[in-house]
Amino acid sequence: MSHPAPPAAPDDWQRLDPRMLLVHPVREVVRFLPPLIGLFLAGAASGGQPWQFLGIVVPVVLGLFRYLTTSFRVAAGRVELKRGLLSRHVLSTPLDRVRTVDLTASPIHRVLGLTTLRIGTGTGASGEDDDLDLDGLPVARAQQLRSDLLRTAHAEDPATTPDGVPPAPERPVVELDLAWLRYAPLTTSGLVVTAGILGLGGQVLSNVPLWDEIDPTSWHIGLPGWTAVALGLVVLAVLVVAVSVLGYLVTNWGFALTRARGSWHLRRGLVTTRETSLDEERVAGVTVGEPLGLRLAGGGRLTAIVTGLGSASGSSTLVPPAPLAVVQRAGAAVLGTDAPVRAELTRHGPAASRRRYTRAVGTAVVLAAAVAAVPLALGAPWWSVLPVLVLPLLALPLAADRARGLGHALADGHVVARSGTLARRRDHLEVDHVIGWNLRATWFQRRLGLTSLVATTAGGPQSVTVIDVPEPLAVALAAETLPHVVRQFLA
Amino acid sequence: MHQPTLREPRERVSTKARLMWQVSNLVEGVVTVAVLAVAAGMWDAVDLTWWMVALGLLAVVAYAAVVPQWRYLVHRWEVTDTAVYTQTGWWARERRIAPMSRIQTVDYAETPVARLFGLATVTVTTASAAGALQIAGLARHRAQQLVDELTLKADAVEGDAT
Structure with a gap:
């Protein structure tokens, strides 16, 4: 890439918003809180000289320096960010590598009318120093900058930028409906958060010395043991539901998915608001996720397959847990066609189904044997380990569901693949984004004439796997998507 | 059919x-x-x-x-004008096909052991982490020829390979 523009004048460098002078000191004080407390305790002990107030001054001065030493510019087709007092960092990235733009506003930012703009370029580096964060811009300026960045990334595509005329904001494709809250307890996140809170609470409580003085035998709650256990479980369930609903609200409050000027914009958040913009050309496809709990309640969630973006960045969610119909409608809107989402899938046949049973039941039998081996070795009677037989029985419906789920299709320029039962997923990947095919078959699979087909796509670990396809179907699918490449290798 | x-x-x-x-x-x-x-x-x-x-x-x-x-017996490879095709493994056989237009880097490597036998490994990467094609155990001169050939062919196609 050439740079015909002359080196930009020094005054092109812009500072962040001066209101950050209020944000930085508060943040630095919070970050330095432990040493500060120590300093004050030491100061009080040594007779209350005023020198401990230096401890407050240092963070404030640091914040001031941070403001003074950070500047950015958009010039000569690049975004550049300069920062650091002692060690200077200059981050620079070409505008056409901008994949995503995030606007995040913490509560303190929101009070001051500021927002943080983060530019995602999809580099492999993920250290904090490598992020292109413009922390602290007025909201209007950040929005302007975002549309500039995304528009420049699209400069080749005039259809998306009607000159001079700012297009009217489009109606959201999907918006939050409070009825979706019923799906919140059905995901695992509520469970994880509750477990975290209970764990933390337990740890705090166990550090309280008072704990040792309580004598459990002296409790008189007037309930027999089993009732107490049942009551405890009910309380726990209520807690899980409450926490997950609350978590859903905090994350997804005001959720709206909009398409504007060649990008998808996702807005959500109750306390910290977050707006993510995905360059439409980088969206290679969508995944409809249906974890078992959601699936039983007729729900699902939507994520984007974004090229050049590691999966770790987490900015690829498109629709939080919602009714399946809504998720599918949003998916069709993002793909630009509803054929892939609605398509009937080609089943993988009896051999693939049998393999689901062998694998599920086989694993369960090995597990059961391992569980039973210990008591048996210790001399327990044989009938006492009979309950482990439940494991292989439990595996049966799982295998049946997995077998039912397997399928693939090629619909309107998209490869569609579905698999899984506890975490059922249906991937839709645009054929243009398939950059290679891997066919992997173990000796067992070859004996059954099956193969696992992987469509690779640009950007980190992202790929779409079609599990255990009969080989002729796999080859046909590969040949249909990349005819000029695959046909020459056909027998 | x-x-x-x-x-x-x-x-x-x-x-x-x-x-x-x-x-x-x-x-x-x-x-x-x-x-x-x-x-x-x-x-x-x-x-x-x-x-x-x-x-x-x-x-x-x-x-x-x-x-x-x-x-x-399993390890085989082929390079045409439009694609690279490899087959590796023994128990689990893996076939990988990558279009020439998606090739990002061509890597030539000689491990210490391979040098004793006058061999080299050529790795062709695409933009996908799941898509690298590796041809191990090529005679050194053959590997170098292959690298030159791949570089020429990959250069001949347009695009940024993503």
């Missing part, structure tokens, strides 16, 4: 690759068995009997003789 099947890639790797795999597997196997035997002797975990030793030796022979031969 005629059922389509993929044929194998046309070219084999160097026969010296089989020798290299045999030698390195043999060394690996003998060392593993020796370590196990010494450990068993030191801690008296099991009484070494003749059949255990025989079983161990049998495993080493299989690992050093059968697996490299199997691998040699």
Whole structure:
């Protein structure tokens, strides 16, 4: 890439918003809180000289320096960010590598009318120093900058930028409906958060010395043991539901998915608001996720397959847990066609189904044997380990569901693949984004004439796997998507 | 309808690759068995009997003789004007096809062991982390030829390979 523009004048460098002078000191004080407390305790002990107030001054001065030493510019087709007092960092990235733009506003930012703009370029580096964060811009300026960045990334595509005329904001494709809250307890996140809170609470409580003085035998709650256990479980369930609903609200409050000027914009958040913009050309496809709990309640969630973006960045969610119909409608809107989402899938046949049973039941039998081996070795009677037989029985419906789920299709320029039962997923990947095919078959699979087909796509670990396809179907699918490449290798 | 099947890639790797795999597997196997035997002797975990030793030796022979031969039969590759096609593995066979237009880098490497046998590995990467194609055990001059050929062909196609 050439740079015909002359080196930009020094005054092109812009500072962040001066209101950050209020944000930085508060943040630095919070970050330095432990040493500060120590300093004050030491100061009080040594007779209350005023020198401990230096401890407050240092963070404030640091914040001031941070403001003074950070500047950015958009010039000569690049975004550049300069920062650091002692060690200077200059981050620079070409505008056409901008994949995503995030606007995040913490509560303190929101009070001051500021927002943080983060530019995602999809580099492999993920250290904090490598992020292109413009922390602290007025909201209007950040929005302007975002549309500039995304528009420049699209400069080749005039259809998306009607000159001079700012297009009217489009109606959201999907918006939050409070009825979706019923799906919140059905995901695992509520469970994880509750477990975290209970764990933390337990740890705090166990550090309280008072704990040792309580004598459990002296409790008189007037309930027999089993009732107490049942009551405890009910309380726990209520807690899980409450926490997950609350978590859903905090994350997804005001959720709206909009398409504007060649990008998808996702807005959500109750306390910290977050707006993510995905360059439409980088969206290679969508995944409809249906974890078992959601699936039983007729729900699902939507994520984007974004090229050049590691999966770790987490900015690829498109629709939080919602009714399946809504998720599918949003998916069709993002793909630009509803054929892939609605398509009937080609089943993988009896051999693939049998393999689901062998694998599920086989694993369960090995597990059961391992569980039973210990008591048996210790001399327990044989009938006492009979309950482990439940494991292989439990595996049966799982295998049946997995077998039912397997399928693939090629619909309107998209490869569609579905698999899984506890975490059922249906991937839709645009054929243009398939950059290679891997066919992997173990000796067992070859004996059954099956193969696992992987469509690779640009950007980190992202790929779409079609599990255990009969080989002729796999080859046909590969040949249909990349005819000029695959046909020459056909027998 | 005629059922389509993929044929194998046309070219084999160097026969010296089989020798290299045999030698390195043999060394690996003998060392593993020796370590196990010494450990068993030191801690008296099991009484070494003749059949255990025989079983161990049998495993080493299989690992050093059968697996490299199997691998040699499976390992194949082919480069055309529009694509690179490789087949690797032994128990699990993996075939990878990448369009020439999606190739990002061509990597030539000689490991210390490979140098003893005059061999080299060529790795072709695409933008996907799941999509690197590796051709191990090529004769050095053949590998260098291949790198030149791939570089020329990949240059001839337009696009940023994502």
